[in-house]
Amino acid sequence: MDAIVKNHPAAFKAVKDQDRRPSREEAEEAVRTLIAFLGDDPAREGLLDTPARVVKSFGEIYGGYRQDAGAVLERVFEEVGGYEDIVLVQDIPFFSHCEHHMVPFYGHVHCAYYPRGGVVGLSKIARVVDVFARRLQTQENLTASIADAIDGVLKPRGLAIMIEAEHMCMAMRGVQKSGVSTTTTRFTGVFKDPAEQVRFMTLVRGRQR
Structure with missing residues (x-):
């Protein structure tokens, strides 16, 4: 942890x-x-x-400060019928607040992993997103926090995280440009292979059409 x-x-x-x-x-x-x-x-x-x-x-x-992502992920299901392919949970909605201005940013998280010996309930991934989203941070830090938690507890063969978000600190103040989307990613293990990243992106973008 x-x-x-x-x-x-x-x-x-x-x-x-x-x-x-x-x-x-x-x-x-x-x-x-x-x-x-x-x-x-x-x-x-x-x-x-x-x-x-x-x-x-x-x-x-800001209830995420009182929650433990490790506890959310502690139950792993090992009876998965020998399934070893990609598990993708996408379009997980979230709301968070920028640590610089305490103004909201919101969007969706896409998470994929290759199991190593077991999987977690699909709702647990969404709960981990909420644990970290309900804190003050940057989008970059939110991406890393979600990845570190899942990677540290599940130890999958590979993990891919992508967050797409709109920041109200750009829309409400400063440059005042609404509708601008920011994308951040984090890849570990087999997802460091560009071919696997393409597969992940294709699955996510294909569903969004």
Whole structure:
């Protein structure tokens, strides 16, 4: 699990060290400060309960900090009838938040692997995506985190991860260009072979047509 933890060292330290985490009351007060900084009145009727709502919603949006991807993947099914070919789970939707501006980015994850002695339930791959997506990070780091978790626990003969996402930090601010898609990939094992990468891409793109 070291590969999983090292991607978010500060975050994991904060979760483990409960005594150093701000209280809910402190978090709500921070939201009030931000509302005032924006130029609104946190005491007006429409905003009175906003700090509590924001802190509660953060608990869900960033719930991945309290989850362990290794635990999600721990059950492996070894009775697969001798199946050794590619397993592809694609178009897994996700929502995440950029660590630079805390603005959403969202899209789909495509994951393929060649089993080594067993497979996991298909829903587990989607759950691993959620574990890491519900944190602050870059798309590049999200790609690496998902790959490291699956590769570290399942130890497949090869793993391919591709993420396609749109970033609101490009659409809502800065350059303000909507509809721009960013693609990141990670290949391990047999998927380092260009021919296998072509096969993976062909399967993914063929389904998207």
